Amino acid sequence: MDENALYELRRDPxxxxxxxxxxxxxxxxxxxxxxxxxxxxxxxxxxxxxxFAVPSVRAAAQAFLDMFRVVNFAAxxxxxxxxxxxxxxxxxxxxxxGDQFQVTHPPGPPTPYATAAEAGAAAxxxxxxxxxxxxxxxxxxxxxxxQDAQAARITADTTxxxxxxxxxxxxxxxxxxxxxxxxxxxxxxxxxVTSWVHGRQRLAILESRxxxxxxPAGTDLATLGEIGLRILGMSSSxxxxxxxxxxxxxxxxxxxxxxxxxFKEITVKGGSGLLIxxxxxxxxxxxxxxxxxxILLWAADGEVFxxxxxxxxxxxxxxxxxxx
Amino acid sequence: xxxxxxxxxxxxxxxxxxxxxxxxxxxxxxxxxNYFRYRLGGSADIQELTSRTFEKAWRARRRYRRxxxxxxxxxxxxxHNVAVDHLRVSRDHAPLEAAAEAVAEGGxxxxxxxxxxxxxxxxxxxxxxxxxxxxxxxxxGAGANNREIAAVTxxxxxxxxTILHRTVQALRERW
Numbered sequence: 001m002d003e004n005a006l007y008e009l010r011r012d013p014x015x016x017x018x019x020x021x022x023x024x025x026x027x028x029x030x031x032x033x034x035x036x037x038x039x040x041x042x043x044x045x046x047x048x049x050x051x052f053a054v055p056s057v058r059a060a061a062q063a064f065l066d067m068f069r070v071v072n073f074a075a076x077x078x079x080x081x082x083x084x085x086x087x088x089x090x091x092x093x094x095x096x097x098g099d100q101f102q103v104t105h106p107p108g109p110p111t112p113y114a115t116a117a118e119a120g121a122a123a124x125x126x127x128x129x130x131x132x133x134x135x136x137x138x139x140x141x142x143x144x145x146x147q148d149a150q151a152a153r154i155t156a157d158t159t160x161x162x163x164x165x166x167x168x169x170x171x172x173x174x175x176x177x178x179x180x181x182x183x184x185x186x187x188x189x190x191x192x193v194t195s196w197v198h199g200r201q202r203l204a205i206l207e208s209r210x211x212x213x214x215x216p217a218g219t220d221l222a223t224l225g226e227i228g229l230r231i232l233g234m235s236s237s238x239x240x241x242x243x244x245x246x247x248x249x250x251x252x253x254x255x256x257x258x259x260x261x262x263f264k265e266i267t268v269k270g271g272s273g274l275l276i277x278x279x280x281x282x283x284x285x286x287x288x289x290x291x292x293x294x295i296l297l298w299a300a301d302g303e304v305f306x307x308x309x310x311x312x313x314x315x316x317x318x319x320x321x322x323x324x
Numbered sequence: 325x326x327x328x329x330x331x332x333x334x335x336x337x338x339x340x341x342x343x344x345x346x347x348x349x350x351x352x353x354x355x356x357x358n359y360f361r362y363r364l365g366g367s368a369d370i371q372e373l374t375s376r377t378f379e380k381a382w383r384a385r386r387r388y389r390r391x392x393x394x395x396x397x398x399x400x401x402x403x404h405n406v407a408v409d410h411l412r413v414s415r416d417h418a419p420l421e422a423a424a425e426a427v428a429e430g431g432x433x434x435x436x437x438x439x440x441x442x443x444x445x446x447x448x449x450x451x452x453x454x455x456x457x458x459x460x461x462x463x464x465g466a467g468a469n470n471r472e473i474a475a476v477t478x479x480x481x482x483x484x485x486t487i488l489h490r491t492v493q494a495l496r497e498r499w
Contacts, residue, residue: 003492005445006464013357017371022349024375025382292405312409 072251073274073297075263076229076242100160104185105151112145116194119144123190125209125303128323134315137198147191156182161227170230176220184215196309203309205323210304221248252304254297266296268305268320273298277313296320349378352396355466356403362465363407363458365450373410377403397472400462404476407458448495456491463488 113119120127123146129139158180165171191208215221226243234242246253254274263276276295294316296307307320356377360370380402449460462468462476470488474481 005441006460006492006495007467009362009442009446009449010354010358010465011361013353013371013374017374018349018353021353021371021375021378022346025349025378292408312405 072247072272072299073254073265074246074251075265075274075276076232076234076253100155100157102153102155103150104153105149105187107148107150107188110145110147110193112143114144116142116144116192119146119192119194122146123192123208125190125192125207127192127194127207128205128305129194130205130319131322131324133196133319134311137196137203137311141198142194142196145193145195147193149188149190151185151187154184154186156180156184164231165227168231170227172236173223173227173230175227176223179219179224182216182219184213184219186213187211201310203311204307205320206306206308208304210299210302222246224248252297266298266317268296268298268317269300269323271298271300273320275313275317348395352399353378355396355468356399359400359403359461359466360407362449362461364410365446373403373406377406380406394472394475396468397475400466400468400472401476403466404458404462411454445495445499448498452491452494456487459484459488460491 111122113122116127116129127144129142131139133139156179158175161175165173165175188211189209191206194205194207196203222243225246225248226239229239229242230236254276263274266273266275274297276297278293278295292312293310294308294313296305296313296316298305298320305320305323307316309316311319353374357370357374360373364370364373377399381399449457452460458477459473459479462473463470468476470481470484473479473484477484479487
């Protein structure tokens with residue numbers, strides 16, 4: 001047997017099948033395109049993902065994300081090199097926040113609960129469960145965990161911010177006047193994590209009241225947001241345009257990880273959401289083909305949700321739509 | 325990836341004014357069709373899975389990002405995901421046996437001998453572990469090169485080459 005024999009097993013698709021399929025495709029509507037806002041916002045995300053990967057600055061980065069009261073999500077691209085600079089020792093995010101970041105309510109360890117009702121009571125929310133799951137999965141197979149609430153206070157230090165901007169050679173943006181010494185408080189509510197495992201597959205739904213941040217009235221969020229986008233590697237023009245188009249009081253920026261293969265804005269249960277598809281960063285250790293990972297984020301009725309798993313994007317969305 | 329497919333990337337790209345879908349379809353259909361045949365065999369509805377792949381690609385064609393993958397690789401990745409989803413739902417696949425039987429039917433004596441060899445080879449392929457079979461389907465069914473296969477599976481290019489080499493060696497030894 002030679003290698004060519006393996007090629008000889010190929011067959012041409014039946015002509016009638018090919019003709020019918022082509023006809024069907026031409027009759028199909030095109031799927032959703034990325035909106036301008038989403039395309040413009042594809043940069044801050046990868047940076048924050050990288051920050052999260054570094055334990056020493058994880059808490060600080062979490063606070064950066066939580067500064068938005070979430071109603072909408074926007075995907076943002078991030079320059080990975082800029083992320084590396086951010087987690088560097090000399091001008092890292094931790095150094096930027098440093099003494100200015102004070103944890104006022106440190107989170108306790110995650111606590112397991114036997115039922116959704118018990119987990120919901122502990123978190124102060126009604127835990128929503130899907131009424132539909134993919135074949136082979138059962139809602140009654142779920143396990144429940146509650147991640148504790150946390151809170152922090154951030155005090156602005158414009159001297160340190162200027163040092164960081166200078167170090168990154170960002171010299172064409174002005175820090176808002178009167179920012180120095182201003183404080184903001186961040187509050188992250190308890191989060192219920194409902195998880196399933198099915199062979200190699202996994203699935204989790206996170207649910208929490210929307211995190212909130214309080215800051216002095218009149219704070220120039222658009223300019224601060226633009227500075228943040230620049231720090232994360234976005235070009236001057238893109239950062240300015242994006243910052244002007246985002247409602248910084250209601251929009252959480254989500255970094256699109258480098259291994260993402262696609263993302264799109266999506267409506268889930270009437271709320272604004274974002275679906276990200278990604279291949280795993282590392283090959284699986286079991287030698288089997290890697291499983292694609294999907295993350296669906298959405299906000300509705302004052303709560304934020306995240307569904308993450310390997311069940312497939314259509315299945316993930318369909319399941320999320322049935323939460324109640 | 326050949327020149328036509330490279331052209332398809334441009335035609336399907338965000339800046340394309342009018343995608344030449346027919347040419348893309350003609351180029352890629354045999355690759356996807358045979359990928360499923362090699363991967364899942366006669367027990368699976370190859371036409372259904374091929375259709376599902378192209379329908380997903382068609383709906384998502386504006387989301388194709390050239391900087392992340394070549395067009396053919398992107399399409400094979402969708403096919404790969406469709407296959408994974410299919411295997412997840414139907415664990416009872418007994419691939420290629422039906423196809424092997426169909427190949428062995430009828431024809432002149434020389435054709436029958438050839439068909440018999442192919443059927444035997446197909447039977448051997450069905451005994452391969454899932455990962456080896458996936459790589460074989462991408463290599464010989466879809467005609468993908470090792471770089472494309474690495475992009476689809478997440479394995480390194482050198483690992484793909486090594487596994488394929490060993491797999492073909494194993495088939496030879498059992499021939």
